[in-house]
Amino acid sequence: MDSIIIDLGYLCCCFELIYSRFYSGSSAVDQCNMFADRTVINRRNVCSDVKSAYRADRDFLSTVLKSRVIAAAMNVLGLENKTGKPSKFVLPPNIENLQEWKKLKLLLELAAKVVDGFIFQDSSHLVDRILTAEENQQVLQQQELTDDDKFPCRFPRCNAKYKYKKERNTHELSHDPPFVAEEPSVELTTAMPSPSLDKQYHVEDVYSYNCAVMTDAILYFNFLDAIKEGDGARVMRQYKYFLLYRRADKSRCTKYALEIIYQFFLVHALLSKRDRERFIWNRFVNNHESAISRVCKAEKATRTILDKLDGSLNRQIQSGKHPEGSPDKDIEELVNRVVDLDVFTETDGRHY
Numbered sequence: 290m291d292s293i294i295i296d297l298g299y300l301c302c303c304f305e306l307i308y309s310r311f312y313s314g315s316s317a318v319d320q321c322n323m324f325a326d327r328t329v330i331n332r333r334n335v336c337s338d339v340k341s342a343y344r345a346d347r348d349f350l351s352t353v354l355k356s357r358v359i360a361a362a363m364n365v366l367g368l369e370n371k372t373g374k375p376s377k378f379v380l381p382p383n384i385e386n387l388q389e390w391k392k393l394k395l396l397l398e399l400a401a402k403v404v405d406g407f408i409f410q411d412s413s414h415l416v417d418r419i420l421t422a423e424e425n426q427q428v429l430q431q432q433e434l435t436d437d438d439k440f441p442c443r444f445p446r447c448n449a450k451y452k453y454k455k456e457r458n459t460h461e462l463s464h465d466p467p468f469v470a471e472e473p474s475v476e477l478t479t480a481m482p483s484p485s486l487d488k489q490y491h492v493e494d495v496y497s498y499n500c501a502v503m504t505d506a507i508l509y510f511n512f513l514d515a516i517k518e519g520d521g522a523r524v525m526r527q528y529k530y531f532l533l534y535r536r537a538d539k540s541r542c543t544k545y546a547l548e549i550i551y552q553f554f555l556v557h558a559l560l561s562k563r564d565r566e567r568f569i570w571n572r573f574v575n576n577h578e579s580a581i582s583r584v585c586k587a588e589k590a591t592r593t594i595l596d597k598l599d600g601s602l603n604r605q606i607q608s609g610k611h612p613e614g615s616p617d618k619d620i621e622e623l624v625n626r627v628v629d630l631d632v633f634t635e636t637d638g639r640h641y
């Protein structure tokens with residue numbers, strides 16, 4: 290199977306799973322779940338059969354996710370409303386005049402608070418400990434380099450250093466007695482989530498449901514984004530989480546899971562370094578595409594640039610397209626409901 294077919298097939302599988310888990314007509318009387326949200330913002334084209342309404346269902350999920358992320362951020366920051374002042378976080382003064390990278394750093398810090406608080410919850414320490422063998426190796430490799438990025442000889446009082454590790458190791462063996470480094474053993478974590486976690490998920494339906502929707506939707510949109518950007522390394526990284534995640538859904542998508550494991554064999558064991566890079570990064574290159582469709586795609590990119598230019602020059606544009614409805618009003622409506630119900634504060638005894 291082509292890599293891109295596996296990626297897209299798997300993406301669809303995950304999307305179906307989200308709707309089968311979280312979208313149910315029987316929950317119409319409850320508040321702040323996907324079916325109730327559909328009624329609130331009147332998205333009648335959304336339906337549980339995602340194959341027949343993919344576009345509508347995807348846009349709806351995106352609206353639901355955005356509303357949850359905003360409400361969760363308001364909870365973390367202690368905001369009463371969107372224009373209020375945060376009571377749980379001190380923003381730097383003159384925030385408008387900060388440099389772009391400082392603003393971005395602040396944004397990432399805040400985003401991490403939402404992710405740690407509502408997505409990883411108590412398991413964030415577990416995630417910290419789960420470093421892959423590869424990442425461990427990279428860290429160790431970085432540690433043993435000199436300031437000018439060379440490998441120093443580890444024999445006492447020898448100052449030789451080498452560009453390549455292999456060269457250095459050969460040199461080390463020429464000492465008397467030869468220096469043999471112990472390769473650091475890679476420690477695999479045996480950490481398990483604490484058993485109290487399972488219990489916690491059942492205590493409070495409204496909170497747990499909304500955290501779960503947010504987690505699954507973020508996973509899905511992150512994967513979609515990686516495919517759109519052609520970010521092969523991110524796709525491979527996400528597959529690791531997906532395989533674990535899909536174990537909960539026992540019956541479906543086995544064929545894709547097998548294909549993914551096969552890809553891991555290729556990437557981590559069977560292919561040479563060069564072929565591995567090719568395999569990871571060329572997965573989105575379509576060799577069967579005709580020249581005309583490539584030109585069409587290039588035209589689209591050019592048009593986007595021209596549109597932006599027109600926008601910055603305030604040039605009047607006569608658009609032939611139908612205007613798309615802005616989802617901002619819908620998001621605001623949903624945020625208000627989530628905030629009113631105080632969804633992201635655990636309250637005993639709330640059930641769906």
Ligand SMILES: [Zn+2]
Pocket residue numbers: 442443444447448449460461464
């Ligand atoms: Zn030496």
